[in-house]
Amino acid sequence: MNAEVKAGTWVEIEKMILSSDQRAPQVPEDTRKTPYIMRVAGFLTSDAKIGDEVKIKTLIGRELNGTLKVVRPHYEHSFGETVEELLNIGLGGKA
Amino acid sequence: MNMDTSYQAVMARKNEIMKSSMGIDYDIYRQGEIAFDYERMMNDCGFSLEDIIRIQAETKVGNTPLFELRNLTEAVRKISAPGKGARIFLKDEAANASGSFKARRASISAYVAAQKGYKGVIAATSGNYGAAVASQAAQRNLKCIIVQEVFDSKGIGQPEIVEKGRKCEAFGAEVIKLSVGPELFYYLLLTLEETGFFNASLYTPFGIKGVESLGNEIALQVRAMTGKDPDAVVVTHAGGGNLTGTARGLIGAGCNAKIVACSVDLSGLHMASDNDFNRKSFTTGHTGFGVPFATWPDRVDVPRNAARSLRYMDDYVLVKQGEVFYITELLAKMEGIERGPAGNTSVTGAVALAREMDQDQIIVVQETEYTGAGKHHNSQLAFARNMGIEVRRGNPEEGVNGKSIVIPENLSQVKGMQQNMEKLRQSYLRNAAKHCPPERWSDTDRHFIAADVKKDLQWLERQIETLS
Numbered sequence: 380m381n382a383e384v385k386a387g388t389w390v391e392i393e394k395m396i397l398s399s400d401q402r403a404p405q406v407p408e409d410t411r412k413t414p415y416i417m418r419v420a421g422f423l424t425s426d427a428k429i430g431d432e433v434k435i436k437t438l439i440g441r442e443l444n445g446t447l448k449v450v451r452p453h454y455e456h457s458f459g460e461t462v463e464e465l466l467n468i469g470l471g472g473k474a
Numbered sequence: 475m476n477m478d479t480s481y482q483a484v485m486a487r488k489n490e491i492m493k494s495s496m497g498i499d500y501d502i503y504r505q506g507e508i509a510f511d512y513e514r515m516m517n518d519c520g521f522s523l524e525d526i527i528r529i530q531a532e533t534k535v536g537n538t539p540l541f542e543l544r545n546l547t548e549a550v551r552k553i554s555a556p557g558k559g560a561r562i563f564l565k566d567e568a569a570n571a572s573g574s575f576k577a578r579r580a581s582i583s584a585y586v587a588a589q590k591g592y593k594g595v596i597a598a599t600s601g602n603y604g605a606a607v608a609s610q611a612a613q614r615n616l617k618c619i620i621v622q623e624v625f626d627s628k629g630i631g632q633p634e635i636v637e638k639g640r641k642c643e644a645f646g647a648e649v650i651k652l653s654v655g656p657e658l659f660y661y662l663l664l665t666l667e668e669t670g671f672f673n674a675s676l677y678t679p680f681g682i683k684g685v686e687s688l689g690n691e692i693a694l695q696v697r698a699m700t701g702k703d704p705d706a707v708v709v710t711h712a713g714g715g716n717l718t719g720t721a722r723g724l725i726g727a728g729c730n731a732k733i734v735a736c737s738v739d740l741s742g743l744h745m746a747s748d749n750d751f752n753r754k755s756f757t758t759g760h761t762g763f764g765v766p767f768a769t770w771p772d773r774v775d776v777p778r779n780a781a782r783s784l785r786y787m788d789d790y791v792l793v794k795q796g797e798v799f800y801i802t803e804l805l806a807k808m809e810g811i812e813r814g815p816a817g818n819t820s821v822t823g824a825v826a827l828a829r830e831m832d833q834d835q836i837i838v839v840q841e842t843e844y845t846g847a848g849k850h851h852n853s854q855l856a857f858a859r860n861m862g863i864e865v866r867r868g869n870p871e872e873g874v875n876g877k878s879i880v881i882p883e884n885l886s887q888v889k890g891m892q893q894n895m896e897k898l899r900q901s902y903l904r905n906a907a908k909h910c911p912p913e914r915w916s917d918t919d920r921h922f923i924a925a926d927v928k929k930d931l932q933w934l935e936r937q938i939e940t941l942s
Contacts, residue, residue, distance in 0.1 A: 397657060403657050405656060410655055419648065419651065441619075456847050456848035457853065459633070459854075464866065465851070472808060
């Protein structure tokens with residue numbers, strides 16, 4: 380199931396930057412319960428599987444380490460489901 | 475090099491990292507416990523207005539159109555008292571290279587970074603500034619890293635920030651996406667130290683000087699179109715740079731228009747809260763930045779902030795999320811333009827203000843930004859609904875931040891709310907007093923503080939009495 384991902388593939392890695400107990404003193408309680416996480420996309424430098432510790436080369440050529448999470452990450456943000464409350468605003472030049 | 479990378483250790487190296495990443499020695503401007511030579515700091519960067527205009531023209535920045543919003547003005551007049559309803563103008567800053575006025579701020583930083591021989595630039599921002607830096611860096615052949623706060627602990631990204639991240643990557647930048655928290659600044663420092671890149675902070679003199687051309691253009695364009703000066707200029711306010719730079723540009727052009735800040739009211743939501751992060755429909759131009767940055771500008775990523783909004787602010791209008799969404803829709807339907815939330819915040823403020831102004835007066839909304847997937851008001855409202863927030867039509871004042879968004883039923887419900895300027899200034903003084911008790915303020919400090927809140931010494935003396 381967990382197929383090998385070829386070097387050179389566009390991937391996203393994840394890394395914990397600070398654990399909950401290493402976080403800044405001023406963070407509120409709910410945030411303190413969670414670790415500080417980083418995600419970055421780049422080209423995989425050697426063959427690996429999802430979940431492996433890997434190295435990537437970012438768009439500017441910098442090398443970063445982290446856990447391989449997503450293969451060929453893409454953007455899915457959209458205009459959202461239609462919000463009908465907006466549709467009749469301003470119709471016929473009426474405010 | 476095995477440096478200690480813990481939060482405390484990196485924060486302790488803040489000053490040296492900042493110095494080497496910008497080449498500015500802020501110590502030389504120090505004049506007292508609180509005072510520093512603001513104008514000298516601004517002048518020392520060595521750019522005249524003509525230099526700024528020339529540099530910006532090289533990279534597709536500036537000289538954006540100014541439009542009169544005739545239909546919106548007409549609609550406002552219909553709901554105003556006889557003789558009321560000022561002419562509303564809009565400065566279409568979405569026409570800049572990266573789709574917002576932030577290109578003006580990024581342009582000078584990227585120019586300086588290239589001139590000083592830095593290999594790349596870094597900015598910590600979840601806003602339009604990231605795309606602006608990435609776009610300018612691409613044109614100046616600099617590498618670019620953008621550090622963004624994007625997602626909550628469930629991994630859910632705020633749609634507008636996701637879009638801004640996409641745009642940065644489109645310009646070839648490396649985008650570091652982080653979870654919620656103020657440690658963004660820690661990670662910025664760490665990355666500056668690792669790479670030796672230039673810190674394209676929003677709050678350096680370069681970042682503010684770049685906006686002065688915007689104020690200058692507004693004065694010249696309004697004069698050319700109407701034969702007179704604008705009476706008021708409304709500025710969407712967050713960190714204070716937009717307001718400071720625009721006001722300085724207007725003043726430089728000899729224009730005395732009233733400077734009105736406008737922010738979306740997000741009171742009740744904590745900006746560093748993982749839980750609240752995706753319960754707000756605006757990622758900038760809101761009170762979560764606008765108020766703290768106005769009342770203590772030096773809380774930023776540089777030792778002395780060049781963006782000092784209370785120094786220039788005459789009034790401050792707050793608008794509700796629902797009011798801005800209504801006006802955004804109206805702008806599309808009546809004026810035939812779709813624009814993003816930041817500029818539309820001040821369009822909303824301008825509508826509220828124009829109702830109280832005379833018909834022969836002129837009010838200018840000084841920016842727009844691009845819109846699209848993620849940034850569109852429909853995206854934000856659909857996302858809010860999915861997060862369990864109630865969305866309905868009605869009286870916008872009934873909206874409770876984080877729980878409901880109430881979109882006005884008609885234009886007469888768009889009223890905005892005046893922020894108490896005196897309270898803001900007093901809050902600034904309390905912050906200054908925390909920094910150094912008033913009994914230790916020298917004459918220079920007092921002059922500086924009075925100027926920093928746009929008041930005179932007599933006012934300050936009276937306030938100091940009540941402070942203690």
